Structure formats: structure tokens, C-alpha cells
Amino acid sequence: MIGGLIGGIVFLVFFLFLKAGLFLSLFIGAAGTAAAWLLTGNRRGMDILVEGVTDEELKSLIMDIKERTDTVSAYLPGIHDRTVTAMVSGILTTIHQIVRKLKSDTRYVKISRRFFSYYLDTLIKILGNYAELEGNRDLGTDVVTRIDKVKGALVKIHEAFKGHHRRLLEGDMMSLDAEIALLEKTASRELNGE
CATH class of the missing domain: 1.10.287 (Helix Hairpins)
Known part of the structure; x- marks a missing residue:
């Protein structure tokens, strides 16, 4: 106006x-x-931060992640296998590290939104199926085989989350490397009188 x-x-x-x-x-x-x-x-x-990401989009993503991780955490008390509990706890820890990174650097919000949308939904579905299977272990080897497949899937999901976190950190390292290279070129030119 x-x-x-x-x-x-x-x-x-x-x-x-x-x-x-x-x-x-x-x-x-x-x-x-x-x-x-x-x-x-x-x-x-x-309120636009970086690359078209607003405060509201960041808050929305973090709230969405929190809701989904709360759903994942709700499965933990019903899981009796300690290796599965440890895997799920490891996944949750990695998710919290990624969220911390997103809060400090919003460049990765859009990429992370797609990543979380797929992998968190998949994790929730797998844990739901696992809880059902674990309650029916006594039904035979087919159930035990499926439980082992679920464990393998959890390992892959954890690797995916760790890989995503690593890519976010590598993006920072690449930016840092570029800054250092630019600094070295600038210093070299200054010393050579260019």
C-alpha cells in the first residue's frame, strides 16, 4: 500500500x-x-529464507517429521527383539541429527521433504508389519523368515538415513572447499600483485 x-x-x-x-x-x-x-x-x-523455503515450510516439515517419529517411537515398547529396537533407535537418532541440520541450514529442506516422505512412511509400514509378525512367531518358519527380511529392510532404511545425513554434511564440506579454493586464489593474486 x-x-x-x-x-x-x-x-x-x-x-x-x-x-x-x-x-x-x-x-x-x-x-x-x-x-x-x-x-x-x-x-x-x-520470511523467505533460502531457495524459496519459508519459515512455515520448515516448521511444517519439522512438525511432520515429529509426528511420524512419534509414531515410530510408539512401536518401540512392543518390540521384544533388542537388535530391532537398537536399529530403530539408531534410525531415530539419525533423523534427529538431520532435523538439527535442517534447522541450521535450510538449503536442504526441499530435498529432505521428499526423502522423509518416502522413508518415514516406509519405516512406519515396516514396523507395523513387524509388530504383527512378532506377535505370531509361533506360526512357523515363514513368519521367522519374514521377520528376518524386516530386519534387513531396517538396516537398509538406517543406511539410507545415514547416507542422507552424510550428503547434507558433504554439501557443507564442498561449500567450504570452494571457499578455501577461492581464498587461496585471491591470496595468490594479491601476493603476485595482480
């Missing part, structure tokens, strides 16, 4: 008083509107 008013005033000043042409006055008026909009701050648009 204020930006439009300021832009209009700028247009009128240039068009009527400074006798600038119509198109030039319109252009300068539009630039004045944009400058006023930026200076007065459109709060709704200013």
Missing part, C-alpha cells in the same frame, strides 16, 4: 515537475514502488 503511494508520487514528480517522458516516469515510478516495498518490508514475503 505505502509502496504504491510512494511510487505514484515519484511518477507524478518526474512526469509533471521534471518534465520526464511518460515511459521514463512510469519506469522510475515502478522502481520507486519496488524500492518502497523493499524498504517498508512486506512481512509476508520477507
Whole structure:
């Protein structure tokens, strides 16, 4: 609102008083509107962090992850196999590390949203099936074989989460390597008098 008013005033000043042409006055008026909009701050648009990710998107992702990890955690008391409990606890620990990384660096929110959408849903389905199978161990070797497959799937899911976390950290390391390389080039040029 204020930006439009300021832009209009700028247009009128240039068009009527400074006798600038119509198109030039319109252009300068539009630039004045944009400058006023930026200076007065459109709060709704200013919450954009990096690469189009807003505070709300980050909060939404973190809430979604929390809800799903709460569902995963709810399965833990019913799991009697300690290796499975340890695997699920390891997955949850890795998820919390990823969330901490996302809070400090929002560049990875969009990639992580897709990743979590698939892997957390898969983890919940597998744990639901595992809980059902574990209660029916006495039904034979077929159930035991499926339980072993579930354990293998949990290992793969944990590896996927660790791999995602590692990729997030490697992205930072690559950025750091690029900064160091640029610093070395700049220092070299300064020393050589270029």
C-alpha cells in the first residue's frame, strides 16, 4: 500500500515537475514502488529464507517429521527383539541429527521433504508389519523368515538415513572447499600483485 503511494508520487514528480517522458516516469515510478516495498518490508514475503523455503515450510516439515517419529517411537515398547529396537533407535537418532541440520541450514529442506516422505512412511509400514509378525512367531518358519527380511529392510532404511545425513554434511564440506579454493586464489593474486 505505502509502496504504491510512494511510487505514484515519484511518477507524478518526474512526469509533471521534471518534465520526464511518460515511459521514463512510469519506469522510475515502478522502481520507486519496488524500492518502497523493499524498504517498508512486506512481512509476508520477507520470511523467505533460502531457495524459496519459508519459515512455515520448515516448521511444517519439522512438525511432520515429529509426528511420524512419534509414531515410530510408539512401536518401540512392543518390540521384544533388542537388535530391532537398537536399529530403530539408531534410525531415530539419525533423523534427529538431520532435523538439527535442517534447522541450521535450510538449503536442504526441499530435498529432505521428499526423502522423509518416502522413508518415514516406509519405516512406519515396516514396523507395523513387524509388530504383527512378532506377535505370531509361533506360526512357523515363514513368519521367522519374514521377520528376518524386516530386519534387513531396517538396516537398509538406517543406511539410507545415514547416507542422507552424510550428503547434507558433504554439501557443507564442498561449500567450504570452494571457499578455501577461492581464498587461496585471491591470496595468490594479491601476493603476485595482480
